[in-house]
Each structure stands twice: as structure tokens, then as C-alpha cells.
Amino acid sequence: MNEARTAVYRRSALALSSVAVTTAVWFGAIPPATADPYDDDGGDSSEVADNSEADDAPEAPAADEPGSAPEAPAPDAGEPPPADEAPDAGGTDESGSTGGPDDQGDAGDSDVADPAVDADTPEPDVAEAPQEAFDEAHSAEAVDVEATAASDTEVTDLTESLESWSSSTSTSTSSTWSSGVSQWNSAWTGYDSWYQPVFTNPYSTPLEMYYYYDNAVRTFEVPPMQRGVLTAPDAGVYSFTAVNRDPSGKPVTVSTGSFSGGGYQPAPGQPPPAKPAPPTTFKNVLVQLKYNDKSSKPFRVKTLADLGDDPSIGGHRVLLDDETPAWGTWSKTAGGERLFEVTSTQQLPGLAKPSQGPLPGYQVQLTSNDAAAPAEKEGVKPLVIIAAVAGVLAIGAVVFFVLSGRRRKTTP
Known part of the structure; x- marks a missing residue:
């Protein structure tokens, strides 16, 4: 009877110790895997799903794809209308697209809002000038400006100076x-009836503009308190750097913006320009920096225009609030809200290459590993407790087994 009871105890102890040891190994020795909310197949969590493959995908037309022909004066109709915002054109419309002409693409508000995400919509740091100065400059007759290719030496010296x-x-x-x-400032860009960008300079000194076009860095100046009309017949969205200096030549304001190309004044017999195709634009979009050594808390931008995939840089090229260029990938929050993860931006478009620098116009809230550590520890702490309990049970089972064996040997 005692031997049968001992055998039962031994089998129970062995089973209990096996379960306890297995539990201790799983919860104590092996780090717990975190479920990837973007990966239904259980793949690598670093490869997040692009929203372009999801329901409300931001599938934007190619930035250089021309749209339909505008209702413009005939090529031989003489002088075109004065350079100004065309009746069906503008720097930006309520949709926030930067295409200039009307009928902008607008995907509307995000259809899913994640209540668990606490994100602000900060007001960007936008180039400013007194309203009186802008009104005076904006009412001036626009003059044609001619862009010229900047030399390598000029580009190098200017880039170093502005980066400093x-x-x-x-x-x-x-x-x-x-x-x-x-x-x-988006209000400082308009478009004429030929879809040519018109830049307003509300400053008392010349406004220097730099952009990359036709495989070269181009530059032009808008005279003080004037408006300048730029001809850029190649369709596409071009980002630029604008520099305002004081009378001594010291930079006062450096800003980053974007405009649509594709406009030109047709020569006799030449067809009128096609209306630039507007990019797909989303409103109230969550954005987050995802750099190699830095990341930010999610924040919202009023508009985000998706210009499509850019293999030369990697990821999608976008415009934040109509102006600031950025590159990255679409993702989603755990609650299913659209999120654009920025992997690089451009401090000085036309001069410097994209990099993992601060976003022009935005003050972002950074996260750090130290700040994230408590959350991880809180999640792991219960598992540590479970592992400890399992270990105690395993030791207890072994001790019980040893004592039972001794008891059986000493039984007369």
C-alpha cells in the first residue's frame, strides 16, 4: 500500500516538476514576443504594411503625370491674363493639395481615429511678414523671373553657410x-492662367530661391516687394529653399516650400499646358519620426499629400501641410488609424540631400529608450513573478521526490 502510494506521489511530482520547469523556461528564460498589429502572417514586425495596400490606401498618381488640358486662351490670342491666381487655380485650396489648379485630389479625413493615441496638431513655424507688406507686394504687377543653373562652387559655399x-x-x-x-508660407504662392507658379516677396530685400530642376540646381530672385512668375514646363512637384537676408547679407529667414511645375506660356502654334495632376491628399494625418537614432511621439498634420513612391530615396515622398517634403512609409496604429512614419526629410531642398534631420517648420516631441523602459518593465514584471513561482514549484517538486525516495528506503 505504501509503495503504491509512493509511486503515485512520484508520478505526480514528476508531472508537476515538468510543467513547472517548462513554465519557468517559457516565461523566464525566453523573452516574450510582442504581437505585431500590422503583420497578419506573423512576419518580422519591422516590415510594416503599407497603407497603399489597405482599404483606404493613399494611392497617389505619379507627380509628373499631366492632367486634362485647361481652359486657357488660344495660343495666338495675344498676351495671357495678368500673372495672378487663375480663376480655377491657387497656391492651395481647402483640400490642402499643392497642385495649384483646382479639382485637387482629397481623400478626406481619416476614417479611423485611434482613441488611444494622444497626439497634438501643432501649428507649424511658418515664414512671416507684416500683413501690410504682403498686401503691398501681392498687389504689385508680377514680373517674369529667369532661373539659372548654379555653379558647383556656389552650391557648396551656400549649402555650408546655410547649414551652419x-x-x-x-x-x-x-x-x-x-x-x-x-x-x-503657402499664401505666398499662386498660379497664373498658364499654371505657372507666382511667388510673392513681402520683404524689403531680394528673395533668393533654390530648387533642383532638369538635373541641376536652379536659382532665381524675386525683387523686393514684388511678385515673380517662374516658368517650369516639366510637370512635377518641386521643393525649394527660400532665403531672405538682411541688408548686410546675413540670413534672416530660411524656409522650405514646394510648387507644381508644368506651366508655360505657349508660343504661336504650341498647345496650351495641361493642368498639373493633383496629388492624393489626406487630412488630419498622424505623423511620427522613425529615425535610426531618434523617434518622436505621433503628432497630427492638417494635410499630407502623397506624391507616390520614390525609389531614389526610399519610401513614399510626401508634403506635410502642403510645403515640407518628407519620405517614409505608411503604417497603422494598434487601433487601426493611418500613420505615416517619416524616415528622412530635407532641410535645404535643391541644395542638400534628404537626411534624418529635424522637420522644417515643426517642433517634435522626442521619445527615448529610457522613457520607454518603464512601459516594457511593467509588461514583463508579471512574467517574472510567474517564472519565480514556477521555479519554486519545480524546486519543491524535486525536494518532495527526494524525500519520498528516502522515506520508502527507510520504511521497515
Whole structure:
């Protein structure tokens, strides 16, 4: 009877110790895997799903795809209308697209809002001028400006100078990050009846403009308190750097903006320009920096225009609030809301290459590994407790087994 009972105890102890040891190994020795909300197949969580493959995919037309022909004066009709915002054109419309002409693509508000995401919609740092100065400059007759190719030496010297200025005016702390480069004021860009961009200079000094076009860095100046009409017949969206200097030549305001190309004044017998195709635009979009050594808390931008995939840089090229260029990938929050993860931006479009720098015009709230550690520890702590309990049970089972064996040997 005692031997049968001992055998039962031994089998129970062995089973209990097996379960306890297995539990201890799974919860104590092996780090728990976190479920990837974007990967239904259980793949690598670093490969997030692009929203372009989801329901409300931001499938944008190619940025250089021409649209339908505009209702413009005939080529031999003489002088075109004065350079100004065309009746069906403008710098930006309520949809937030930067295409200039009307009928902008607009995907509307995100159809899913994640209540678990606490994100602000910060007002960008936009280039400013007194309203009286802008009104005076905006009412001036527009003049044609001719862009010329900048020399390599000029580009190198200017880039170094502006990068030094940007570094001295940028701010960075353990929790915030912002650029000294501001965002171009969208109200200072319009389009004429030929879909040519018209830039307003509300400053008392010339406004220097730099952009990359036709495989070269181009530059032109808009005279003080004037408007300049630029001809850029190749369709596409071009980002630029605008520099305003004081009378001594020191930069005062450096801003980043974008305009649509494709407009030109037709020569006799030449067909009128096609209306530039508007990019797909989303409103109230969550954005987050995802750099190699930095990341930010999600924040919202009023509009995000998706210009499509850009293999030369990687990811989708987008415009934040009509002006600031950025590159990255579409993702989703755990609650299913659309999220654009920025992997690079461009501090000085036309001059410097995209990099993992601060977003011109935005002060972002940084996250850190130290800040994220408590959340991870809180999630792991219960598992540690379970592992400890399992270990105690395993030791107890072994001790019980040993004592039972001794008891059986000493039984007369």
C-alpha cells in the first residue's frame, strides 16, 4: 500500500516538476514576443504594411503625370491674363493639395481615429511678414523671373553657410527637436492662367530661391516687394529653399516650400499646358519620426499629400501641410488609424540631400529608450513573478521526490 502510494506521489511530482520547469523556461528564460498589429502572417514586425495596400490606401498618381488640358486662351490670342491666381487655380485650396489648379485630389479625413493615441496638431513655424507688406507686394504687377543653373562652387559655399546658420538656430533637448528652417508660407504662392507658379516677396530685400530642376540646381530672385512668375514646363512637384537676408547679407529667414511645375506660356502654334495632376491628399494625418537614432511621439498634420513612391530615396515622398517634403512609409496604429512614419526629410531642398534631420517648420516631441523602459518593465514584471513561482514549484517538486525516495528506503 505504501509503495503504491509512493509511486503515485512520484508520478505526480514528476508531472508537476515538468510543467513547472517548462513554465519557468517559457516565461523566464525566453523573452516574450510582442504581437505585431500590422503583420497578419506573423512576419518580422519591422516590415510594416503599407497603407497603399489597405482599404483606404493613399494611392497617389505619379507627380509628373499631366492632367486634362485647361481652359486657357488660344495660343495666338495675344498676351495671357495678368500673372495672378487663375480663376480655377491657387497656391492651395481647402483640400490642402499643392497642385495649384483646382479639382485637387482629397481623400478626406481619416476614417479611423485611434482613441488611444494622444497626439497634438501643432501649428507649424511658418515664414512671416507684416500683413501690410504682403498686401503691398501681392498687389504689385508680377514680373517674369529667369532661373539659372548654379555653379558647383556656389552650391557648396551656400549649402555650408546655410547649414551652419541652421545648426545655430535649431533647438534640441532630450525631449524636443526643431529646425531653424521654417516652412514656406503657402499664401505666398499662386498660379497664373498658364499654371505657372507666382511667388510673392513681402520683404524689403531680394528673395533668393533654390530648387533642383532638369538635373541641376536652379536659382532665381524675386525683387523686393514684388511678385515673380517662374516658368517650369516639366510637370512635377518641386521643393525649394527660400532665403531672405538682411541688408548686410546675413540670413534672416530660411524656409522650405514646394510648387507644381508644368506651366508655360505657349508660343504661336504650341498647345496650351495641361493642368498639373493633383496629388492624393489626406487630412488630419498622424505623423511620427522613425529615425535610426531618434523617434518622436505621433503628432497630427492638417494635410499630407502623397506624391507616390520614390525609389531614389526610399519610401513614399510626401508634403506635410502642403510645403515640407518628407519620405517614409505608411503604417497603422494598434487601433487601426493611418500613420505615416517619416524616415528622412530635407532641410535645404535643391541644395542638400534628404537626411534624418529635424522637420522644417515643426517642433517634435522626442521619445527615448529610457522613457520607454518603464512601459516594457511593467509588461514583463508579471512574467517574472510567474517564472519565480514556477521555479519554486519545480524546486519543491524535486525536494518532495527526494524525500519520498528516502522515506520508502527507510520504511521497515
